[in-house]
Amino acid sequence: xxxxxxxxxxxxxxxxxxxxxxxxxxxxxxxxxxxxxxxxxxxxxxxxxxxxxxxxxxxxxxxxxxxxxxxxxxxxxxxxxxxxxxxxxxxxxxxxxxxxxxxxxxxxxxxxxxxxxxxxxxxxxxxxxxxxxxxxxxxxxxxxxxxxxxxxxxxxxxxxxxxxxxxxxxxxxxxxxxxxxxxxxxxxxxxxxxxxxxxxxxxxxxxxxxxxxxxxxxxxxxxxxxxxxxxxxxxxxxxxxxxxxxxxxxxxxxxxxxxxxxxxxxxxxxxxxxxxxxxxxxxxxxxxxxxxxxxxxxxxxxxxxxxxxxxxxxxxxxxxxxxxxxxxxxxxxxxxxxxxxxxxx
Amino acid sequence: xxxxxxxxxxxxxxxxxxxxxxxxxxxxxxxxxxxxxxxxxxxxxxxxxxxxxxxxxxxxxxxxxxxxxxxxxxxxxxxxxxxxxxxxxxxxxxxxxxxxxxxxxxxxxxxxxxxxxxxxxxxxxxxxxxxxxxxxxxxxxxxxxxxxxxxxxxxxxxxxxxxxxxxxxxxxxxxxxxxxxxxxxxxxxxxxxxxxxxxxxxxxxxxxxxxxxxxxxxxxxxxxxxxxxxxxxxxxxxxxxxxxxxxxxxxxxxxxxxxxxxxxxxxxxxxxxxxxxxxxxxxxxxxxxxxxxxxxxxxxxxxxxxxxxxxxxxxxxxxxxxxxxxxxxxxxxxxxxxxxxxxxx
Numbered sequence: 001x002x003x004x005x006x007x008x009x010x011x012x013x014x015x016x017x018x019x020x021x022x023x024x025x026x027x028x029x030x031x032x033x034x035x036x037x038x039x040x041x042x043x044x045x046x047x048x049x050x051x052x053x054x055x056x057x058x059x060x061x062x063x064x065x066x067x068x069x070x071x072x073x074x075x076x077x078x079x080x081x082x083x084x085x086x087x088x089x090x091x092x093x094x095x096x097x098x099x100x101x102x103x104x105x106x107x108x109x110x111x112x113x114x115x116x117x118x119x120x121x122x123x124x125x126x127x128x129x130x131x132x133x134x135x136x137x138x139x140x141x142x143x144x145x146x147x148x149x150x151x152x153x154x155x156x157x158x159x160x161x162x163x164x165x166x167x168x169x170x171x172x173x174x175x176x177x178x179x180x181x182x183x184x185x186x187x188x189x190x191x192x193x194x195x196x197x198x199x200x201x202x203x204x205x206x207x208x209x210x211x212x213x214x215x216x217x218x219x220x221x222x223x224x225x226x227x228x229x230x231x232x233x234x235x236x237x238x239x240x241x242x243x244x245x246x247x248x249x250x251x252x253x254x255x256x257x258x259x260x261x262x263x264x265x266x267x268x269x270x271x272x273x274x275x276x277x278x279x280x281x282x283x284x285x286x287x288x289x290x291x292x293x294x295x296x297x298x299x300x301x302x303x304x305x306x307x308x309x310x311x312x313x314x315x316x317x318x319x320x321x322x323x324x325x326x327x328x329x330x331x332x333x334x335x336x337x338x339x340x341x342x343x344x345x
Numbered sequence: 346x347x348x349x350x351x352x353x354x355x356x357x358x359x360x361x362x363x364x365x366x367x368x369x370x371x372x373x374x375x376x377x378x379x380x381x382x383x384x385x386x387x388x389x390x391x392x393x394x395x396x397x398x399x400x401x402x403x404x405x406x407x408x409x410x411x412x413x414x415x416x417x418x419x420x421x422x423x424x425x426x427x428x429x430x431x432x433x434x435x436x437x438x439x440x441x442x443x444x445x446x447x448x449x450x451x452x453x454x455x456x457x458x459x460x461x462x463x464x465x466x467x468x469x470x471x472x473x474x475x476x477x478x479x480x481x482x483x484x485x486x487x488x489x490x491x492x493x494x495x496x497x498x499x500x501x502x503x504x505x506x507x508x509x510x511x512x513x514x515x516x517x518x519x520x521x522x523x524x525x526x527x528x529x530x531x532x533x534x535x536x537x538x539x540x541x542x543x544x545x546x547x548x549x550x551x552x553x554x555x556x557x558x559x560x561x562x563x564x565x566x567x568x569x570x571x572x573x574x575x576x577x578x579x580x581x582x583x584x585x586x587x588x589x590x591x592x593x594x595x596x597x598x599x600x601x602x603x604x605x606x607x608x609x610x611x612x613x614x615x616x617x618x619x620x621x622x623x624x625x626x627x628x629x630x631x632x633x634x635x636x637x638x639x640x641x642x643x644x645x646x647x648x649x650x651x652x653x654x655x656x657x658x659x660x661x662x663x664x665x666x667x668x669x670x671x672x673x674x675x676x677x678x679x680x681x682x683x684x685x686x687x688x689x690x
Contacts, residue, residue, distance in 0.1 A: 008456065010454065010456070011454055012364070014363040014364035014367065015362050015363070015454075016363055017355050017360050017361060017362055018359040018362075018363075018391070018395070019357070019359035021363065046363070084456065084461065084464045086463075086465070086467075086470070087464060087470050089469055089587065092469070092591050093587055093590075095467075095591065095594070096467070096590050096591045100594055107465060109355065109456040109460070109464060109551070109552055110456050111353065111355070111429065111454040111455050111457070112456070112457075112470075114459070114470070115456075115457040116429065118431075119432060119452065119454060120431070120452060120454070122431075122437060122440075124437070125429075125431070125432050126476060128475075129474060130473075130502065131471060133471060155475070155496075157475065206454070207454050242434065242437065242438055245438075245441050246440065246441045249440070249441045249444035250440075268664045272664055276668070294684055295682075295683050297683065298683050301678075305675075319613045319614050319617055319667045322664045322665075322667035322668040323617070323667040323671035325668065325671070326667065326669060326670070326675065327671035327674055327675040327678070328675060329671075329675060330647075330650075330671065330673060330674060330675020330678070330679065331675040331676075331682070332675075332679070333646075333675070334643045334675065334677075334678075334680060335679060335683075337640075337642035337643040338640050338643050338680075339639055340683075
């Protein structure tokens with residue numbers, strides 16, 4: 001009776017768990033797949049020291065999966081990958097196929113970059129929100145990453161940006177590329193999410209002997225190189241004082257230079273409502289006391305709804321604030337469209 | 346010269362990495378701390394098999410930290426904990442203190458429940474958003490958890506709820522308690538976030554030999570018991586078809602019974618914009634072709650902005666959608682206030 005066990009190798013050559021090693025020892029067929037990290041000969045050396053000879057396979061082999069599944073129907077097969085083995089969608093799909101074929105499957109979990117990055121940074125891991133993957137394809141048009149970063153900063157939460165590395169081509173997104181991409185997105189969306197002074201952490205090769213950590217403003221880091229991948233970037237939201245202390249200690253910085261990035265970030269309505277309220281005020285000044293009394297209702301309501309918009313915004317009712325200020329503007333603009341008043345917005 | 350190495354033991358008795366075992370072997374003093382999982386004698390047995398005798402300590406010992414720090418000034422000290430060692434704020438703070446005292450520190454990462462839960466569930470880990478911890482204190486008033494779950498479902502993202510376990514008292518939050526707490530929060534906030542039919546996954550003792558997985562509606566699971574802690578619950582957002590397949594295979598369910606929970610959850614603007622668009626349409630019908638040509642501009646613009654509102658909403662630009670529909674309404678209402686048209690909204 002065969003089986004298929006997915007083994008997570010954790011973060012580096014010695015990252016596999018005791019249970020993972022035992023499972024691989026019991027396996028009759030052993031595959032090692034690299035997919036998001038560069039091939040490390042050290043990995044094979046370490047596994048060999050543990051008595052584990054591995055067959056290195058590529059992503060296509062796992063995606064196809066037919067050989068693995070036919071072997072696993074009769075033999076004990078182990079498929080090992082860095083990190084946690086089920087982080088890769090491909091492995092999840094292979095597991096589903098195996099279960100459907102009646103093959104016993106097991107998963108041996110491993111340390112992942114997502115939890116290690118939180119942990120290595122000195123930040124509180126429960127204060128991280130949604131993780132973003134920056135691919136080579138998306139790096140020049142980081143709209144989704146930018147919007148998730150914006151949401152996270154509004155929640156005062158930290159954001160982990162994983163920078164893609166492609167084993168097949170040997171190419172990846174460098175920390176400099178990713179920071180440049182975020183600045184481009186800022187120039188496009190202008191929500192004040194990221195800028196030259198944004199404080200970020202760059203974590204490279206976490207869990208390896210040559211791991212490298214750097215922290216500072218985007219402008220101070222964007223020109224630097226950080227050696228071999230894998231890399232990730234952490235953008236802190238608001239910082240608890242113990243997080244400040246920890247980051248300062250771990251990255252050898254003065255505490256004063258460690259700063260969160262949530263402070264200056266505004267909700268979309270916080271940017272827009274004051275702008276439209278100011279416009280409405282200017283228009284109101286142009287019509288108040290200058291039109292016939294048949295327009296009193298229009299003018300009074302425009303003022304009332306403009307005030308409502310400010311109140312709704314203060315209460316966090318962003319949608320109602322936008323509706324109200326739009327309504328006030330519409331009331332006044334109607335006078336302009338029908339020739340009753342000439343308004344300069 | 347001393348040092349302090351924090352070793353993650355991963356998810357169970359055999360969860361420690363090869364590197365972690367090596368570090369503990371080199372250590373002259375070895376502490377093992379339990380803080381969020383019940384004490385497992387099996388853990389000590391397994392570590393002893395690896396030649397590692399451990400001194401079990403409690404949280405107070407680590408929080409105080411004075412003995413660890415004084416020993417680490419001169420000897421190699423290892424402090425081991427389940428999961429990743431830096432997930433605990435206490436360990437982060439101890440590390441900061443050690444660095445400030447000039448003591449060399451290292452972190453050996455371990456598999457964590459946060460990444461393993463994603464991985465074991467068959468869901469795509471990058472589609473998880475903010476994690477929620479349900480404490481015994483908060484379980485009857487889950488407002489924060491409820492709001493995070495709401496936000497996550499709106500993003501169509503999955504949510505991991507970690508259920509607290511307290512080693513000192515031996516008490517914790519059961520899956521039934523947590524589900525009941527969410528239903529109470531729903532009764533209070535009424536946002537349609539969670540109900541009897543919400544589809545959830547309950548993952549117990551992940552990474553252990555006696556791990557137990559269950560999935561189904563809240564009503565079908567809320568009355569069940571799931572054995573010893575630790576437990577966690579996953580509330581899926583929207584499901585990709587490969588996720589549906591995987592959950593069905595892993596939890597032995599019919600695919601049709603596996604369902605996401607984002608469908609019925611709406612953004613505020615998704616509720617409001619269609620309502621105001623419908624009102625504007627009714628008002629437009631009352632004036633189109635019935636007023637003098639001097640009002641053509643007003644009527645045409647009202648229609649254009651109403652369409653803009655629908656388009657903005659579809660693009661997720663909620664604020665602009667509310668502004669536009671408010672503006673359209675204001676344009677038409679101005680005619681009503683100034684007596685040009687009698688509108689019934």
